[in-house]
Amino acid sequence: MKLLLFHLCLLAIVAVSAFPGPRIRKRSTTNDLDGASSNADFIEQKLDHFNDTRKVKWLQRYMVNDTWYKNASNSPIFLMISGETSMDSKWMTEGSWLNYAQRFGALCFLLEHRFYGQSRPTGDLSLENLKYLTSEQALGDVAEFIRKINANYKLTMNNLWIVFGGSYAGSLAAWSRLKYPDLVYAAVASSAPLLAKADFREYNEIIRQALANSSLECAENVHQAALKVEELLMTAEGVSSLSEKFNACIAIDHTNDLDKANFILQLSYSIQDVVQNNGISMSVDASICEVMTNSSYGDLVDRFAIVASDESGNEEAVCEEMSYKETVNSMKNISYDSGNDERQWMYQLCNEFGYFTSSDSNETLFGSLITLQHQISQCKDIFGDEFDEKRLNDGVAATNAKYGGLNIPVTRVAFLQGSLDPWHAVGIWHSSNPLLPAIFINGTSHCADIEVNLLEEPQQLIAARNETQDQIGRWLSIL
Numbered sequence: 001m002k003l004l005l006f007h008l009c010l011l012a013i014v015a016v017s018a019f020p021g022p023r024i025r026k027r028s029t030t031n032d033l034d035g036a037s038s039n040a041d042f043i044e045q046k047l048d049h050f051n052d053t054r055k056v057k058w059l060q061r062y063m064v065n066d067t068w069y070k071n072a073s074n075s076p077i078f079l080m081i082s083g084e085t086s087m088d089s090k091w092m093t094e095g096s097w098l099n100y101a102q103r104f105g106a107l108c109f110l111l112e113h114r115f116y117g118q119s120r121p122t123g124d125l126s127l128e129n130l131k132y133l134t135s136e137q138a139l140g141d142v143a144e145f146i147r148k149i150n151a152n153y154k155l156t157m158n159n160l161w162i163v164f165g166g167s168y169a170g171s172l173a174a175w176s177r178l179k180y181p182d183l184v185y186a187a188v189a190s191s192a193p194l195l196a197k198a199d200f201r202e203y204n205e206i207i208r209q210a211l212a213n214s215s216l217e218c219a220e221n222v223h224q225a226a227l228k229v230e231e232l233l234m235t236a237e238g239v240s241s242l243s244e245k246f247n248a249c250i251a252i253d254h255t256n257d258l259d260k261a262n263f264i265l266q267l268s269y270s271i272q273d274v275v276q277n278n279g280i281s282m283s284v285d286a287s288i289c290e291v292m293t294n295s296s297y298g299d300l301v302d303r304f305a306i307v308a309s310d311e312s313g314n315e316e317a318v319c320e321e322m323s324y325k326e327t328v329n330s331m332k333n334i335s336y337d338s339g340n341d342e343r344q345w346m347y348q349l350c351n352e353f354g355y356f357t358s359s360d361s362n363e364t365l366f367g368s369l370i371t372l373q374h375q376i377s378q379c380k381d382i383f384g385d386e387f388d389e390k391r392l393n394d395g396v397a398a399t400n401a402k403y404g405g406l407n408i409p410v411t412r413v414a415f416l417q418g419s420l421d422p423w424h425a426v427g428i429w430h431s432s433n434p435l436l437p438a439i440f441i442n443g444t445s446h447c448a449d450i451e452v453n454l455l456e457e458p459q460q461l462i463a464a465r466n467e468t469q470d471q472i473g474r475w476l477s478i479l
């Protein structure tokens with residue numbers, strides 16, 4: 001069971017057949033670089049870019065691809081920023097940005113985000129150390145990286161840097177242009193959430209619309225299944241039937257509100273994850289919807305259990321941890337080697353961005369239990385009592401003040417968003433300002449444009465990539 005909704009771009013999807021019948025396509029594992037075969041490099045960075053007396057240094061991981069580099073005096077330099085996970089080496093060999101690089105003869109770099117993967121500025125993830133895990137410090141890394149590469153490769157002012165990123169890293173791409181306009185000439189920000197928001201309730205509404213675009217019955221059945229689960233959570237018998245259906249190995253306490261909310265929250269992530277990460281939405285929605293609307297898979301709760309367990313990819317033998325305590329404990333571990341970057345990303349959410357996908361009335365998709373207060377209690381229980389609602393709101397306000405939210409005062413940034421991606425609700429998807437073009441792709445989800453060769457690519461997605469390439473050409477005056 002995944003513990004947290006990441007918003008990184010994870011589009012590669014493979015078919016799994018954990019149950020007979022329709023298949024839910026599931027994310028493949030990323031091509032993690034931690035193996036010995038990795039050909040990554042490291043560059044020295046400051047722990048703190050904003051305090052010159054703090055001299056601590058660390059090594060940040062990056063990769064380079066010079067296949068298309070023309071090494072001319074005006075060759076552009078492309079930088080793909082990696083987001084809230086170990087960087088994925090697949091971006092060194094595929095992705096639309098490499099097609100643009102081929103077109104413009106660019107030198108390409110991929111840079112891992114501090115505190116994720118092997119880019120570890122500190123010995124562990126203690127709260128004291130996590131204060132260096134901020135978007136501002138990450139942007140400081142980007143700036144320092146550009147300065148060092150400029151020096152190492154003897155690049156000049158005529159080698160223009162264009163920064164790319166998808167999802168949170170897309171926001172970083174836009175913000176790098178804002179904060180370091182002398183270093184970053186232009187940016188392409190895909191599916192970038194620019195407006196921080198504690199209570200991101202719009203997210204689940206767009207999930208509901210995306211399901212409804214498959215069929216109204218499907219969206220309604222997911223909603224009714226969630227309400228039924230909520231009802232079952234109220235009694236001991238109900239909980240025991242849920243534990244069996246969902247293969248929970250930890251006792252859920254029907255008198256414990258945190259357990260109940262956690263249970264629904266985990267289920268909501270499994271639906272969100274499929275809708276968000278399917279790229280070209282319809283077919284994957286259809287596979288959820290094929291189950292959710294077919295009574296031969298049992299009652300609504302049975303069908304929900306099939307969809308959730310298939311998405312989480314667990315074999316039947318593996319039982320799911322569902323208690324609140326287990327969820328929180330796993331994120332209290334301060335070792336880099338414990339669980340999947342969840343502590344780091346949760347810290348960024350509690351500290352800077354919010355983005356809690358609440359569902360807090362029986363009219364909302366996942367019912368009434370996933371309140372913002374529940375999600376704030378997670379922040380407190382993982383990071384300490386000072387991570388309360390006021391701190392969350394202050395952090396979110398500070399983020400929006402720093403970067404301008406949707407009114408980001410910047411030029412030469414292209415924003416791409418998909419209509420079926422819930423994150424577009426906190427991004428820029430229409431613009432009348434030619435210096436800040438927005439490309440809205442009807443019928444795609446999160447980060448579809450940065451991939452290549454997705455199944456069933458709609459015309460408007462191909463057109464969006466063409467438009468992006470043309471825009472880059474105009475920036476570079478090479479068209």
Ligand SMILES: *[C@@H]1O[C@H](CO)[C@@H](O)[C@H](O)[C@H]1NC(C)=O
Pocket residue numbers: 020021022294295296297
């Ligand atoms: C429902 O699922 C069953 C079993 O997989 C399948 O045989 C049947 O065709 C499905 N019905 C519909 C209407 O898709």
Ligand SMILES: *[C@@H]1O[C@H](CO)[C@@H](O)[C@H](O)[C@H]1NC(C)=O
Pocket residue numbers: 051052053054055
């Ligand atoms: C800057 O770093 C020094 C040395 O670690 C520390 O003593 C000082 O408090 C820091 N200043 C600020 C403003 O954080």
Ligand SMILES: *[C@@H]1O[C@H](CO)[C@@H](O)[C@H](O)[C@H]1NC(C)=O
Pocket residue numbers: 066069071
């Ligand atoms: C670019 O050209 C210079 C001068 O010819 C050479 O020293 C350098 O190695 C080349 N760089 C790359 C990455 O090919």
Ligand SMILES: *[C@@H]1O[C@H](CO)[C@@H](O)[C@H](O)[C@H]1NC(C)=O
Pocket residue numbers: 064065066067092093094098099
């Ligand atoms: C660079 O990208 C091209 C495809 O665009 C790929 O064929 C090549 O293997 C990549 N090189 C490295 C060093 O990853």
Ligand SMILES: *[C@@H]1O[C@H](CO)[C@@H](O)[C@H](O)[C@H]1NC(C)=O
Pocket residue numbers: 333334335337338339
């Ligand atoms: C934290 O995670 C590490 C790595 O998985 C593990 O070895 C360690 O026992 C965990 N610590 C606690 C307190 O659970």
Ligand SMILES: *[C@@H]1O[C@H](CO)[C@@H](O)[C@H](O)[C@H]1NC(C)=O
Pocket residue numbers: 227362363
């Ligand atoms: C929502 O809750 C209210 C009050 O508890 C109840 O009257 C209403 O019927 C519920 N609606 C649904 C759709 O369950």
Ligand SMILES: *[C@@H]1O[C@H](CO)[C@@H](O)[C@H](O)[C@H]1NC(C)=O
Pocket residue numbers: 206209210213419420443
């Ligand atoms: C669903 O489809 C309709 C028409 O086909 C479209 O107008 C609407 O924007 C779509 N919803 C989403 C969330 O993209």
Ligand SMILES: *[C@@H]1O[C@H](CO)[C@@H](O)[C@H](O)[C@H]1NC(C)=O
Pocket residue numbers: 442443
């Ligand atoms: C989006 O696409 C759907 C079908 O693919 C179409 O019905 C709808 O009109 C489109 N919406 C917009 C805003 O172009």
Ligand SMILES: *[C@@H]1O[C@H](CO)[C@@H](O)[C@H](O)[C@H]1NC(C)=O
Pocket residue numbers: 459460462463466
């Ligand atoms: C994208 O550009 C290519 C090459 O310029 C062109 O052949 C193709 O028709 C364009 N596709 C769309 C959908 O605009």
